[in-house]
Amino acid sequence: MVNILLAYRIRGGFIVTYTSVETEEAKLEKFMERIESGDKIEADDWMPDEYRMTLIKLISMHGMSEIMGALPEKEWVPRAPSLYRKLGIMAKVQDEMGHGQLLLRVTEDLLMPYNKNRGDLMQDLFNGDLKFHNVFHMETKTWADAGIIGWLVDGAAIITQTDMLKASYGPYSRALQRICAEEVFHAQHGESIILALAEGTENQKAMVQEALNRWWEALLMFFGPASKETTGSSKQDLTIKYKIRTKTNEEFRQIFFDKYIPRILSLGLTIPDPTLHYDKESNMWSYQQPDWNEFKKIIKNQGPRSEARLNLRRHSYEYNSWVRDALSATIS
Numbered sequence: 001m002v003n004i005l006l007a008y009r010i011r012g013g014f015i016v017t018y019t020s021v022e023t024e025e026a027k028l029e030k031f032m033e034r035i036e037s038g039d040k041i042e043a044d045d046w047m048p049d050e051y052r053m054t055l056i057k058l059i060s061m062h063g064m065s066e067i068m069g070a071l072p073e074k075e076w077v078p079r080a081p082s083l084y085r086k087l088g089i090m091a092k093v094q095d096e097m098g099h100g101q102l103l104l105r106v107t108e109d110l111l112m113p114y115n116k117n118r119g120d121l122m123q124d125l126f127n128g129d130l131k132f133h134n135v136f137h138m139e140t141k142t143w144a145d146a147g148i149i150g151w152l153v154d155g156a157a158i159i160t161q162t163d164m165l166k167a168s169y170g171p172y173s174r175a176l177q178r179i180c181a182e183e184v185f186h187a188q189h190g191e192s193i194i195l196a197l198a199e200g201t202e203n204q205k206a207m208v209q210e211a212l213n214r215w216w217e218a219l220l221m222f223f224g225p226a227s228k229e230t231t232g233s234s235k236q237d238l239t240i241k242y243k244i245r246t247k248t249n250e251e252f253r254q255i256f257f258d259k260y261i262p263r264i265l266s267l268g269l270t271i272p273d274p275t276l277h278y279d280k281e282s283n284m285w286s287y288q289q290p291d292w293n294e295f296k297k298i299i300k301n302q303g304p305r306s307e308a309r310l311n312l313r314r315h316s317y318e319y320n321s322w323v324r325d326a327l328s329a330t331i332s
């Protein structure tokens with residue numbers, strides 16, 4: 001606190017008084033004490049700009065990845081091998097769009113001081129200023145890809161997202177409660193597809209192996225580089241500092257290895273990395289690094305399906321603008 005001297009001129013003289021103003025340093029100190037004690041920060045609370053910006057980047061990217069992430073699997077809705085599978089994958093696609101909407105609402109509150117809304121975020125996506133997750137730029141060539149996305153991509157997302165259930169930002173942590181519950185169904189849905197194929201014909205087994213071979217690097221990239229030296233930027237230090245998450249990218253990747261390597265091998269599949277092994281000295285999995293230059297290209301919308309999916313998203317956003325207009329007219 002600092003005391004500021006105020007002097008008011010009145011008829012025949014002055015009134016002199018003091019008022020107390022909290023300095024930025026004092027506010028920051030109080031803020032850090034709150035998050036250290038496990039207190040939740042709410043949308044209307046004071047927060048440092050760095051915290052707000054970190055949340056906006058993280059949650060808008062998460063939300064947009066949910067929406068863009070529905071598209072690779074949407075490609076398999078008309079081609080699902082049975083009605084039962086079609087209903088399953090349709091429900092999953094619908095859930096993912098719902099996750100996206102929920103998260104963009106959370107971001108919209110954070111954007112208030114900047115006078116931006118969800119429509120602006122969508123334009124940022126189309127302009128290439130807002131990125132979406134590397135895995136959703138990839139091709140889905142076969143039905144096994146739909147299985148791998150559910151089993152391993154949603155499985156990877158569960159690892160990072162359950163860590164953030166205790167995030168210091170209340171609206172995000174609460175949105176994640178629902179999202180994580182639904183992600184568990186998605187992972188089981190994917191596992192069910194993979195189990196059916198892995199126990200099927202030789203062609204079906206080969207289809208799963210071929211899909212895993214194509215997805216392995218993208219799965220390693222999913223967690224991001226171990227340090228910012230690899231790709232030039234990384235937000236992991238800030239998210240840990242502000243107790244939005246507790247673990248580093250590498251720690252998440254190692255948890256993924258611990259959980260999924262034994263499961264993949266138990267199905268008789270081969271992981272396309274001859275160097276992969278558990279190092280007993282470091283208690284970590286040692287693995288071949290993915291091509292991080294390729295990762296940088298992919299997240300700049302130069303992946304195999306980046307342009308096609310962005311075009312589809314742009315087209316549906318423009319084509320369906322009348323729905324948004326009708327809804328906002330009803331609400332207001």
Ligand SMILES: [Fe+2]
Pocket residue numbers: 066095096099179183
């Ligand atoms: Fe999701």
Ligand SMILES: [Fe+2]
Pocket residue numbers: 096154182183186
């Ligand atoms: Fe999901």
